[in-house]
Amino acid sequence: MKRFQDKKWKEEMKITFDYNHMMSEFVGDEGIEWSQLEALEPTLKKASLAMIEKRKAGQMRWRELPYNQEEIVRDILDTASGIKDRFDNFVVLGIGGSALGPIAVQQALNHMFYNELPKEQRGGCPRLYVIDNVDPQRMKELFDIIDVEKTMFNVITKSGSTSETMAQFLIVTRLLKEKMGDSYRDHIIATTDQEKGSLIQIARDEGFKTYYIPEGVGGRFSELSPVGLLAAAVCGIDIEEMLAGAAYMDEIASQPDPYKNPAYMAATLQYLAMKAGKNISVMMPYVDSLKYMADWYAQLWAESLGKRYDLEGNEVFVGQTPVKALGVTDQHSQVQLYTEGPFDKVITFLGVKEYKCKVEIPKGFENHPAVSFLAGHTLNELIHAEQMATEYALLKAKRLNRTITLPEVNPFTIGQLLYFLEVETAFAGELMGIDAFDQPGVEEGKNATYALLGRPGYEEKKEELDSRPKKNSKYIL
Amino acid sequence: MKRFQDKKWKEEMKITFDYNHMMSEFVGDEGIEWSQLEALEPTLKKASLAMIEKRKAGQMRWRELPYNQEEIVRDILDTASGIKDRFDNFVVLGIGGSALGPIAVQQALNHMFYNELPKEQRGGCPRLYVIDNVDPQRMKELFDIIDVEKTMFNVITKSGSTSETMAQFLIVTRLLKEKMGDSYRDHIIATTDQEKGSLIQIARDEGFKTYYIPEGVGGRFSELSPVGLLAAAVCGIDIEEMLAGAAYMDEIASQPDPYKNPAYMAATLQYLAMKAGKNISVMMPYVDSLKYMADWYAQLWAESLGKRYDLEGNEVFVGQTPVKALGVTDQHSQVQLYTEGPFDKVITFLGVKEYKCKVEIPKGFENHPAVSFLAGHTLNELIHAEQMATEYALLKAKRLNRTITLPEVNPFTIGQLLYFLEVETAFAGELMGIDAFDQPGVEEGKNATYALLGRPGYEEKKEELDSRPKKNSKYIL
Numbered sequence: 001m002k003r004f005q006d007k008k009w010k011e012e013m014k015i016t017f018d019y020n021h022m023m024s025e026f027v028g029d030e031g032i033e034w035s036q037l038e039a040l041e042p043t044l045k046k047a048s049l050a051m052i053e054k055r056k057a058g059q060m061r062w063r064e065l066p067y068n069q070e071e072i073v074r075d076i077l078d079t080a081s082g083i084k085d086r087f088d089n090f091v092v093l094g095i096g097g098s099a100l101g102p103i104a105v106q107q108a109l110n111h112m113f114y115n116e117l118p119k120e121q122r123g124g125c126p127r128l129y130v131i132d133n134v135d136p137q138r139m140k141e142l143f144d145i146i147d148v149e150k151t152m153f154n155v156i157t158k159s160g161s162t163s164e165t166m167a168q169f170l171i172v173t174r175l176l177k178e179k180m181g182d183s184y185r186d187h188i189i190a191t192t193d194q195e196k197g198s199l200i201q202i203a204r205d206e207g208f209k210t211y212y213i214p215e216g217v218g219g220r221f222s223e224l225s226p227v228g229l230l231a232a233a234v235c236g237i238d239i240e241e242m243l244a245g246a247a248y249m250d251e252i253a254s255q256p257d258p259y260k261n262p263a264y265m266a267a268t269l270q271y272l273a274m275k276a277g278k279n280i281s282v283m284m285p286y287v288d289s290l291k292y293m294a295d296w297y298a299q300l301w302a303e304s305l306g307k308r309y310d311l312e313g314n315e316v317f318v319g320q321t322p323v324k325a326l327g328v329t330d331q332h333s334q335v336q337l338y339t340e341g342p343f344d345k346v347i348t349f350l351g352v353k354e355y356k357c358k359v360e361i362p363k364g365f366e367n368h369p370a371v372s373f374l375a376g377h378t379l380n381e382l383i384h385a386e387q388m389a390t391e392y393a394l395l396k397a398k399r400l401n402r403t404i405t406l407p408e409v410n411p412f413t414i415g416q417l418l419y420f421l422e423v424e425t426a427f428a429g430e431l432m433g434i435d436a437f438d439q440p441g442v443e444e445g446k447n448a449t450y451a452l453l454g455r456p457g458y459e460e461k462k463e464e465l466d467s468r469p470k471k472n473s474k475y476i477l
Numbered sequence: 478m479k480r481f482q483d484k485k486w487k488e489e490m491k492i493t494f495d496y497n498h499m500m501s502e503f504v505g506d507e508g509i510e511w512s513q514l515e516a517l518e519p520t521l522k523k524a525s526l527a528m529i530e531k532r533k534a535g536q537m538r539w540r541e542l543p544y545n546q547e548e549i550v551r552d553i554l555d556t557a558s559g560i561k562d563r564f565d566n567f568v569v570l571g572i573g574g575s576a577l578g579p580i581a582v583q584q585a586l587n588h589m590f591y592n593e594l595p596k597e598q599r600g601g602c603p604r605l606y607v608i609d610n611v612d613p614q615r616m617k618e619l620f621d622i623i624d625v626e627k628t629m630f631n632v633i634t635k636s637g638s639t640s641e642t643m644a645q646f647l648i649v650t651r652l653l654k655e656k657m658g659d660s661y662r663d664h665i666i667a668t669t670d671q672e673k674g675s676l677i678q679i680a681r682d683e684g685f686k687t688y689y690i691p692e693g694v695g696g697r698f699s700e701l702s703p704v705g706l707l708a709a710a711v712c713g714i715d716i717e718e719m720l721a722g723a724a725y726m727d728e729i730a731s732q733p734d735p736y737k738n739p740a741y742m743a744a745t746l747q748y749l750a751m752k753a754g755k756n757i758s759v760m761m762p763y764v765d766s767l768k769y770m771a772d773w774y775a776q777l778w779a780e781s782l783g784k785r786y787d788l789e790g791n792e793v794f795v796g797q798t799p800v801k802a803l804g805v806t807d808q809h810s811q812v813q814l815y816t817e818g819p820f821d822k823v824i825t826f827l828g829v830k831e832y833k834c835k836v837e838i839p840k841g842f843e844n845h846p847a848v849s850f851l852a853g854h855t856l857n858e859l860i861h862a863e864q865m866a867t868e869y870a871l872l873k874a875k876r877l878n879r880t881i882t883l884p885e886v887n888p889f890t891i892g893q894l895l896y897f898l899e900v901e902t903a904f905a906g907e908l909m910g911i912d913a914f915d916q917p918g919v920e921e922g923k924n925a926t927y928a929l930l931g932r933p934g935y936e937e938k939k940e941e942l943d944s945r946p947k948k949n950s951k952y953i954l
Contacts, residue, residue, distance in 0.1 A: 020952040096809025112618040115593060121621070133806045134863075135765035136836040136856040141589040144598070161847035164805060167838050167859055170852060174839040198845040219809075262954035279821050280757065280798050288612035299810035306814025319818030321757050323800055328641060329610045331922055332573025332696075333776035337783025340918035341796030344756050359613040361644050362651040368675040370638035373932040375647060379613040381930065382644055386611075389925030392942060396921060441817035444873060445808055448866030453858065455850040465869060475497040477739035 004244040004412050014248075015416045017262035018403040021391065022269045022346070027398045030343050032272050037258075044268060047430035048256040059437075060426060061216035065224040066247035066419070072211070072226060073240060079189070079209065080233035084124050087152045090234045091142070092130040093168040094156035094227075096299060097219025098191075099132035101418075102231040104296040105223065106130075108289045108414050109237045125236045126152070134164045139171065148175055152234075154189045156227055158213045160197015163449060169199075191226050218437050220300050223418055238411045245415025253423040263423035266402070270424075271431040273346045273400060274320050280345035281320045282338070286327035286387040289409055290350050294324035297421055304425045304436040311433050318432055320346075328386040335390060339397040347394060347401040350417075351387055354408045355380050481721040481889050491725075492893050494739035495880040498868065499746045499823070504875045507820050509749050514735075521745060524907035525733040536914075537903060538693035542701040543724035543896070549688070549703060550717060556666070556686065557710035561601050564629045567711045568619070569607040570645040571633035571704075573776060574696025575668075576609035578895075579708040581773040582700065583607075585766045585891050586714045602713045603629070611641045616648065625652055629711075631666045633704055635690045637674015640926060646676075668703050695914050697777050700895055715888045722892025730900040740900035743879070747901075748908040750823045750877055751797050757822035758797045759815070763804035763864040766886055767827050771801035774898055781902045781913040788910050795909055797823075805863040812867060816874040824871060824878040827894075828864055831885045832857050 003009050024031035054060050083090060092102050106128055111117055115127040131142060153172050157165040176184035190203035194212040203210045211226035213219075222228070224246055229239045249263075258264035270281065281301060283294040306319030325334050327349070338347060361382070363375040374382065394401045404420070406413040429436025451461035480486050501508030531537050560567060569579050583605055588594055592604040608619060630649050634642040653661035667680035671689040680687045688703035690696075699705070701723055706716045726740075735741035747758065758778060760771040783796030802811050804826070815824060838859070840852040851859065871878045881897070883890040906913025928938035 016953055018948065018953045020948040023949075023952060025949070026946055095806060099806075100810065111621070112615050113622045116622045133765050133803065134856045134860050135832070136860070137833045138589050138765045139836050139856055140834050144588070145590045145593045161845075162809075163851060163859065164863075166848045167851045167854075167856060170838050170841050170848065171836065171856075173841055198842070198847045202842050202845065202848075260954065265954055279819055288610050288615045295810075302811050302814035302818075306818035308817035317817065317819050319814045321798075321800060321814060321818070321822065323798060326610065329572060329576075331919065332639075332641075333577065333772075334779050335922060336916045336918040337779040337796045337798060338918075339921065340785035340794065341779075341783035341798070342756055342794050345798065355612070356614040357617050359616050359648065361647050364647050364650055365675070365679050368638075368679065369933065370675045371643045371647065371679075373927070373930060374640060374644045377930055379611045379616055379644060379648075382640065382926075383611050383613070385926050385929035386641075386922070388929060389922045392925045392945065393918075393921040395945070397918075439813045441813040441815075441870075441874075442808065444816065444870040445812060445863070445866045448869045449859075449862050450850070452862035452865060453850060453854055456846065468869065468872070469503060471495070471497040472500075472502070475500060476493055476495045477737065477742055 002241065004241045010248055010412070013245075013407050013410070013412050014252075015407070015413055015420065016405045017266055018405065019265060019269055021395055021401045022273070026395060027400060030398050030400060032269060036272055037268065040268065040272070043431060044258050044264070047427060048258070048264065050430050051427060052256070058216060061214055062218070062221035062224070062422065063250065065214075065217070066243045066250055066415075069225075069229075069243065073229065073243070076211070076226060076230050076233050076239065080230065083126065083152050083234050087126045088119070088150040089146045089152070090126040090128050090231065091146065091151055091153050092128070092156060092231055093153055093165050093172065094130070095132045095162060095164045097222050098156035098158070098165070098227055099130045100292070100296040100299050101223030101228040102128075103130050104292040105228055105232050105237065105242070105414060106235055107292040108409055109232070109411060110235055112288060114235070123236045126234060128231060128235050130231075131168060134167055139168065143175070148172075148187070149179055152187055152189065154191060154230060155199065156191040157197070157199055158193055158219050158222070160192045160199035163446075166198070189230070191230065220303055221422055221437075223296070224415070241411035242415040245412035246419040248412070249416040249419040249423075253420060263420050264427050266420075266424045267427035267431060269402070270320065270346060270428055274318070278344055278346050278400065279320055280323055282323040282325050282345055282347040283350065284325040284327050284330065284347055285350035286383060287350065287352050287355070287409060288326070291326050293350065293417065294326075298322035298324055300421060300425050303439050304429055305432060305434065306441070307434040308441065309434070311435060316434070318434060327390060328383060331386065331390055335393070338399060339393055343399070345399070347399065349387060349391065349401065349403040351403055351405045352408055353405060355383075356409065479718065481718045487725055487889070490722075490884050490887070490889050491729075492884070492890055492897065493882045494743055495882065496742065496746055498872055498878045499750070503872060504877060507875050507877060509746060513749055514745065517745065517749070520908060521735050521741070524904060525735070525741065527907050528904060529733070535693060538691055539695070539698035539701070539899065540727065542691075542694070543720045543727055543892075546702075546706075546720065550706065550720070553688070553703060553707050553710050553716065557707065560603065560629050560711050564603045565596070565627040566623045566629070567603040567605050567708065568623065568628055568630045569605070569633060569708055570630055570642050570649065571607070572609045572639060572641045574699050575633035575635070575642070575704055576607045577769070577773040577776050578700030578705040579605075580607050580609075581769040582705055582709050582714065582719070582891060583712055584769040585886055586709070586888060587712055589765060591712070600713045603711060605708060605712050607708075608645060611644055616645065620652070625649075625664070626656055629664055629666065631668060631707060632676065633668040634674070634676055635670055635696050635699070637669045637676035640923075643675070666707070668707065697780055698899055698914075700773070701892070718888035719892040722889035723896040725889070726893040726896040726900075730897060740897050741904050743897075743901045744904035744908060746879070747797065747823060747905055751795070755821055755823050755877060756797055757800055759800040759802050759822055759824040760827065761802040761804050761807065761824055762827035763860060764827065764829050764832070764886060765803070768803050770827065770894065771803075775799035775801055777898060777902050780916050781906055782909065782911065783918070784911040785918065786911070788912060793911070795911060804867060805860060808863065808867055812870070815876060816870055820876070822876070824876065826864060826868065826878065826880040828880055828882045829884070829886055830882060832860075833886065
């Protein structure tokens with residue numbers, strides 16, 4: 001039996017959401033009144049119903065990912081085990097939703113210096129690189145450290161035509177073909193839409209191994225699809241446990257009553273905070289391994305909720321700007337602002353009950369009280385004390401803050417966390433009355449790029465660009 | 478002759494500041510009117526004078542770092558060359574201002590995968606690790622990849638008693654002593670205040686090599702002191718050129734007229750934007766190697782300007798929250814929000830004219846127009862086009878944005894950039910009428926940490942903490 005099949009273990013591994021310091025009882029006028037929650041009940045009921053209906057209507061297919069992938073998981077585990085035997089490196093070519101999840105999960109669940117370990121200490125798994133930009137230096141220098149003949153490339157693009165990813169794909173396929181001719185195809189796995197876009201057609205023509213991003217699962221909600229599962233499995237992460245964690249959170253986060261449903265409550269509080277002018281949402285893990293969760297969340301929250309129009313077509317210009325921080329590191333960078341600056345943010349701590357290991361602070365230099373008081377404690381105690389101290393400092397300064405606590409960092413709790421934040425985001429979208437699943441605002445930039453690079457069909461956009469107001473040289477110093 | 482002694486080369490390497498898209502002529506009502514700048518002239522004159530006076534009075538000693546370190550630089554270069562011969566790893570133990578600069582400069586000027594290169598491809602230089610947190614897992618796992626007998630540790634703390642750094646120091650010294658007895662002291666360099674704090678006393682007692690953080694140079698303004706110079710020199714970066722770049726920018730950024738002084742103008746525009754409710758400052762490099770510059774800047778901007786009181790003691794709660802983004806990556810994460818969300822931010826692009834190398838996008842799959850239009854271009858053209866396209870999309874959406882352009886990334890331009898942002902920050906502080914050089918808001922958290930760990934002298938704070946309002950279990954889900 002796997003541990004995630006044990007009910008008791010699962011309950012011990014439940015993540016918790018603590019919102020005491022969002023409430024006016026604790027932070028005073030800046031906080032949220034219980035009566036505000038009560039007054040919102042009709043809206044909450046409506047949103048809660050909409051969540052059920054949209055799910056039934058197949059408009060939130062990402063919610064089914066914990067349940068409908070048994071066969072795919074088997075296939076991924078097979079593939080991963082073949083890759084372990086044959087390759088030293090696994091390189092993800094992808095951007096945005098195709099990159100942030102794989103990075104966050106790898107950082108959370110593997111060794112902090114994974115790529116620098118010898119292969120046997122990586123459990124025989126390949127190194128992982130996620131190349132999520134088209135900076136020429138980064139692309140070129142990647143080839144200084146990997147032997148492409150020992151590398152598997154996973155090209156991920158939902159649309160099948162993301163310019164950045166397809167440019168990388170052209171570079172990599174040319175290089176592979178030069179080195180190994182037709183067998184180059186054994187070095188590429190394509191993860192894309194099952195029907196649409198260039199990549200699936202190319203993959204079929206060339207005979208690449210493929211995985212599909214299910215229809216109706218947007219990029220930023222795709223980490224629990226093959227987008228994230230393949231890279232994780234290749235690096236030895238237990239993806240079945242991760243999906244079980246997501247399923248466990250689904251039970252919790254499907255409860256219609258927001259007073260019982262932590263994801264709904266989390267969204268509700270953010271919604272009220274936004275209404276009160278808190279336009280910034282800081283995510284501050286007190287765990288190094290969760291640092292990139294804040295990056296993943298930043299996309300989820302920003303792209304889902306940053307919207308010009310509501311569902312009725314009114315111009316609303318809404319959205320809360322996500323900020324990534326890291327405890328304790330950013331106590332020495334951002335906390336001055338958080339405690340003394342404007343009352344414009346909500347801070348969400350991510351904490352753990354138990355770190356992966358314990359490190360003792362030994363005695364030494366005992367005639368220096370500013371140092372010696374640390375001796376006899378552990379780093380675990382120190383980082384816990386600092387998290388509590390920062391929470392306290394924010395409380396005293398009347399700053400809204402809340403804490404998500406993982407009993408420990410493991411695939412089950414990471415699955416829960418991902419799913420929790422996805423449901424929180426979707427529910428916040430409902431409350432705000434916007435479409436949390438589109439991203440119309442990125443089209444302008446895409447089209448302008450096509451025009452600038454002379455893509456056929458974008459001549460008109462090119463003319464528009466050419467006729468944009470000329471810059472004034474007096475404004476350039 | 479070194480290239481930075483050549484006037485023509487220096488002028489070619491001048492970084493530029495483009496603020497066209499901050500102005501109402503371009504972005505409409507959200508923008509800044511020329512008349513607003515004119516109306517501000519008395520304030521600008523006053524601030525400009527204060528900058529001169531404070532510098533003269535020795536209140537901005539970081540401004541002299543490009544000039545007064547000749548001897549120190551010689552010493553650092555000597556030390557660095559000795560380290561290269563004897564050590565495989567150079568580990569910085571520091572946090573905040575002692576870490577963010579070294580990370581940013583290393584990322585900017587060395588190979589993108591520096592630590593993974595074989596030693597000869599690192600020019601014989603050691604690997605660099607900056608351990609800026611007390612997460613037990615990170616500390617423990619560091620020792621999985623370094624051999625401490627082949628490692629030089631650089632302990633950096635200005636106060637000489639930063640808990641996080643001193644905890645690391647205790648762990649490392651114990652480990653070194655166990656392995657090599659008294660000669661452990663050859664593995665530690667202390668960078669700290671010349672007189673104050675525990676570290677300098679310990680260093681003298683134990684006979685460590687030391688460097689000083691000059692009096693009056695705060696942590697976040699210390700990158701051009703030995704804090705940043707030693708790690709950079711050890712990793713083969715030309716620190717003389719970096720200081721020359723800073724000196725060059727000092728000439729430019731000392732001009733009293735803000736219409737000629739890009740750092741003053743930059744600060745002035747941010748000041749007006751803040752007044753108009755733009756409480757978020759996004760820094761978005763379109764260069765992977767400048768990614769961590771945004772982290773360094775985030776500390777500088779947040780800690781300097783996030784203040785509760787102005788210089789006259791009025792409660793003001795000011796500050797603009799820095800946000801780190803990366804082009805093009807975050808086009809697929811944040812730009813939806815930036816173009817469609819609230820009008821609450823200023824976006825600063827960091828661009829380059831020339832990347833370190835050119836990467837061609839080869840032909841292939843020519844029956845797929847969504848892919849083949851890329852062929853024949855370079856990644857350089859693609860990333861440049863995307864930067865321009867994003868700038869255009871923001872312009873169309875009437876979002877304030879500005880661009881700092883480096884002719885290329887090299888020590889001279891990085892020195893300029895650091896100094897530019899430091900002067901911008903100081904001048905913004907003048908305009909806001911606050912003290913940009915203190916950080917009183919971090920004391921509460923520090924003291925609470927001491928209390929929680931039972932440091933003698935903090936019993937009262939412990940009582941205060943113990944009597945804080947108990948959390949309500951109904952607010953924990």
